[in-house]
Amino acid sequence: MSKKGHIYRLFPGGNTSIGFYSYYNYVIDLKKAKRVYLIKGGPGVGKSQLMKNVGKVLVDKGYDAEFHHCSADPDSIDAVVFPQLQIALIDGTAPHVIDPKYPGAVDEIINLGEFWDENALKQNREEIIKSIDENGKIYKRVYSYLGAAKLVKDDVERIYKEVLxxxxxxxxxxxxxxxxxxxxxxxxxxxxxxxxxxxxxxxxxxxxxxxxxxxxxxxxxxxxxxxxxxxxxxxxxxxxxxxxxxxxxxxxxxxxxxxxxxxxxxxxxxxxxxxxxxxxxxxxxxxxxxFNRELLLSYKDQTDESNSIFNMLMEIVYENLKRTKINHDFIESFYVPNIYFDKVDMLREKLLEKILGS
Structure with missing residues (x-):
């Protein structure tokens, strides 16, 4: 292949009014896939960067790639798929826990947890547990406000339906x-x-x-x-x-x-x-x-009020998602210094050899 492949940027999961919602089962059709690599490991171990690096190499070689972004942090990747090769790398950790469906035949687990200093991480046990639990609480707040925003949106949609x-x-x-x-x-x-x-x-x-x-x-x-x-x-x-x-x-x-x-x-x-x-x-x-313009105009005060409240609720959602990002970065600060990234790099090269040789 002479030219670079095309990158499609997608979201397989989302922060919604009914909580975290997953379409991860549609990332790749397992019955048609040649190989699916499920990447396990904690925050900061290099899962996203591993997938990005593999994706970049294959795109440079002319293969199209789907970069499936994380709704918590759009700079992070939760999966990368190569449609022409029918191969995917997928983050298999929470909140989108994925276990092998066809072990060995299609799925293969890659455990980056093998490349961290477990003793060093245990020294920060209390801080890690506290921070991870705190993120869970913040996400509950996010989903509560998204639920409230949906109720307000329902009120506006009721008016739109009436004036249509x-x-x-x-x-x-x-x-x-x-x-x-x-x-x-x-x-x-x-x-x-x-x-x-x-x-x-x-x-x-x-x-x-x-x-x-x-x-x-x-x-x-x-x-x-x-x-x-x-x-x-x-x-x-x-x-x-x-x-x-x-x-x-x-x-x-x-x-x-x-x-x-x-x-x-x-x-x-x-x-x-x-x-x-x-x-x-x-x-x-x-x-x-x-829309019946005259009838819609009669509801202007109500729609303006509801839209204002909706925007206010969404601002609270975004502010809390910023809190989750800051907290996640804090959690990663315990992991990053204790990861053997040279071993992750070696694994990436072996993985590329397997993919390109398949």
Missing amino acids: LSSRLNNEFKRFKEEYFTDIKGTKKDSIQRHLFGSAYTHKGHINYGNTYLSYGNKTFFIKGSSLLIKSDLLNELSYHYIEKGYDITFYHHPLIPDKIESIVIPELDTAITTLIDVSDNKIINTDDY
Whole structure:
């Protein structure tokens, strides 16, 4: 391969209104995978850096790579997948504990815990336990405030639903589907669906990497509008057409309400449809155009109040996620000086040899 591979940046898990929510089972299809390396070990042992380094080498050699980012810290990697090789490296530690499903045949455990000075870590036992437990308490606070934010969002969504001119929206959406789906032929296979997060609530705010996984040029379409639920419903309706025709589809879910959708991607058609802003100018529809403006205006004080409270709650979420990051860095400070990173580097080289020789 002569040119570099493409890096897709994704989120397999998220901080949501119902707690930490995982789509890690969709990182790679274990029945199709050639090899999955489950990386175990505590904070600061180099799991993320190991995956990043392996990923960089293979991307430089021309292989595409999916970098699955951590919702707690988007600078950290929880998994890296090489679709052309059907190989993945996955962090198998909490909160996304993963155990081998097909030991030896597909899965292989890599234990970086073998490369730390256990006696030195025991000397900081009390501080480590206290800090890890404290992070658990902070995350409970995060999820409580996300739950409250969802309730406030529900209040606004109730108003959007009431003022929606459903028949007008449905007619316009029907016109688009008739125009767009006419030339899409069916396949002779069953559709396979994959689920991930399209964005994440992190200590750096609400982050998405849509510009990496929605990179389909003129075949990226945009649904605009204020209502999360209305846009998600339209994406759901569009997805049925692709599924019926047998196309594989990836659903990218919303971090506040994980069963709602931000984007869908149909790789076989080089097509993506998203609700994320600043990704595409190919607007399908603006759902706000189908609101009863006079009725919506009568609710302005209520929607303004609810949106203000929602933003306030989210600021508290981000501040607490910053606390988890500071606390995590403190925990890592006990581990990093006591890790034999030269041995981790040697393991990385052996791992690369195995992957490239597979």
